[in-house]
Amino acid sequence: MPIKSLSDNERIKLESNCLRGRLAEVFDDTSTGDIPADEQQLIKFHGTYLQDDRDKRIALKREGKDKAWSFMLRLRMPGGKVTPAQWLAMDKLSDTYGNGTMKLTTRQTIQLHGVLKGNMRATMQEIHSIAMDTLATCGDVTRNVTASGTPGDSPAHRAAHDLASLISAELLPKTHAYHEIWLNEEQIYTGEKEEEPMYGKTYLPRKFKIALCVPPQNDIDVFTNDLGFVAIVENGQTVGYDVVAGGGMGCAHNNPATFPRLADAIGFCTPEQVVAVSRAIVELQRDFGDRTDRKHARLKYTIADRGLDWFKTTLVQYLGYALPASRGFKLETSGDTFEGTSRSRTLYIEGGRIAERPGYPLRSALREIAKLHEGTFYLTANQNLVIDGITNQTAAAIDRIIDETKLNSRHTGMRLASIACVALPTCPLALAESERYLPELLDRIDTSLHELGLQNESIITRMTGCPNGCARPYVAELGFVGRAPGKYNVWLGGSHAGERLGYVYRESVKSDDLPALVHDLLSAFRDERQPGESFGDWSLRKRDALLPEAS
Structure with a gap:
């Protein structure tokens, strides 16, 4: 069998001198908003992507002009924690250097869009000044570590959030390149002197995602991660974690x-073992992941190709001991809870987009809340925002802002359980709309929900503009995956708790046909569901009747 050649990204990493490459000199050149191809790949490790406004491509090309280049920056925020002061600073940055909005992502982080090349260093330095950074939020490394709920929910949640921070720190690249290029710090290492003690010169074959889950919540969709830890709680305390490995949505x-x-x-570990288990599995994937085909380079393919028994046996060599058997757990929902408590309020953020729209002053309202809030904000993996740590002194004022600006106006259960990736106009991989189209689609579906008496039914709904699955549509009860401009594959059958993959119900459905298609599904669901049956369970039970071959 011929030996496959390494992907070109492996060369870029190998020659990068611990992620430096030519980035410093490239960003000194402001004669163009573009950067060379190698640096486009390398800069991802620094937490940013080069993008262009695809809405403007044709007009600019006709005028003989270059694309409307800009950069997206993604913050590192283990567990989604952000202080009100940091929120206000990012809100200001979105005006100063961005496009006037912020995007809450499906990995509990904030993204800034529209940053021009000449403003990149200033933006990075402003982020650093509020004790935040973007290092390793993109690229072939461990991404932002997610955690269920907020630390105030229970001791188990606090333990999970503490571990998210510890894992993030342990698996962060140790290169000084970030500080040299963006923060104007003195170059300490030259030539071959600096080394990455864990990642090595070529880092990982692809990205690596880690999540910590506290049952019965599965708000971080633990099974979709490369590595997940599910809390086993006894008498209110976490005695350890069931470890799951090999998940991933991209295809x-x-x-x-x-x-x-x-x-x-794959087993069970104590809280004290979580960081070591994380490091060992990352190192195993570093050594055995596919570096020849980036579409086949995630941990899920390493396990699928070599087998789970091989994986567990090999892990012993990295960890030094075998993990005991899993304890088992029960999950109930992968959505967020919006009831609120005396100390917290959860706000639905449509598509995760913090923006100011006519009749919906979301951004300014959150700015006012941040000015008076004495606790913390937590981003959820469902793109929503939790105002946590509300005090008796601030509760009335916060609730007044929420009520006056209708931030928590009544939404259907399906809308509250929906998320969408960015897609067009900035994502270069998008084949169809997502964030911009899902609200319009849900407006039309809401009519059907009210007509059928299903307006309070929580149906986990996700839309992505391409099959990479950033909004996790394949485990949704109802998923829409962009296939081509204005066309989507429709997925059904995921579980409400996020424990099951769905199936393709229809391919290449035109966007104009989606409302009627969903109406017919919802009508059949209302008429045929069993007592207490969720939409996902119903669509799985009726799969043979629903698929085209059955008609």
């Missing part, structure tokens, strides 16, 4: 070698 249309996969249970 490609018409490429059966790529597929979404749920993580497998």
Whole structure:
């Protein structure tokens, strides 16, 4: 069998001198908003992507002009924690250097869009000044570590959030390149002197995602991660974590070698072992992941190709001991809870977009809340925002702002359980709309929900503009995956708790046809559901009748 050549990204990393490459001199050149291809890949490790406004491509090309280049920056925020002061600073930055909005992502982080090349260093320095950074939020490294709920929910949640921070710190690249390039710090290392003690010169084959889950919540969709830790709680305290590995959503249309996969249970570990287990599994993937085909480079393919028994046996060599059997757990929902408590309020953020719209002053309202809030904000993996640590002194004022600006106006259960990726106009991979189209689609579906008496039914709904699955559509009860401009594959059958992959119900459905298609599904669900049956369970039970071959 011929030996496969390494992907070109491996060369870029190898030659990068611990993520430096030519980034410093490239960003000194402001004669163009673009950067060379190698640096486009390398800069991802620093937490940013080069993008262009695809809405403007055709007009600019006709005028003989370059694309409307800009950068997206993504913050590192373990567990989604952000202080009110940091929120206000990011809100200001979105005006100073961004496009006037912030995006709350499906990995509990904030993204700034529209930052021009000449403003990159100033933006990075402003972020650093509020004790935040963007290092390793993109690229072939461990991404932002997510955690269920907020630390105030229970001792188990606090323990999970503490571990998210510890894991993030342990698996962060140790290169000084970030500080040299963006923060104007003195170059300490030259030539081959600096080393990455864990990642090595070529880092990981692809990105690596880690999440900590506290049952019965599965708000971080633990099975969709490369590595997950599920809290086992006894008498209110976490005695350890069931470990799951090998999940991932990304795939490609018409490429059966790529597929979404749920993580497998591989054992149990104590809280004291979590960081060591994380490091060992990352190191195993570093050494055995596929570096020849980036579409086949995630941990899920390493496990699928070599087998779970091989994985667990090999892990012993890295960890030094075998993990005991999993304890088992029960999950109930992968959505967020909006009831609120005496100390917290959860706000639905449509598509995760913090913006100011006519009749919906979301951004300014959150700015006012941040000015008076004495606690913390937490971003959820469902793109929503939790105002945590509300005091008796601030509760009335916060509730007044929420009520006056209708931030918590009544939404259908499906809308509250919906998320969408960015897609057009900035994501270069998008095949169809997502964030901009889902609200319009839900407006039309809401009519059906009210007509059918299902307006309070929580149906986990996700939309992505391409098959990479950033909004996790393959485990949704109802998923829409962009196939081409204005066309979507429709997925059904995921579980409400996020424990099951769905199936393709229809392919290449035109956006104009989606409302009627969903109406018919909802009508059948209302008429045929069993007592207490969720939409996902119903659509799985009725799969044979629903698929085209059955008609």
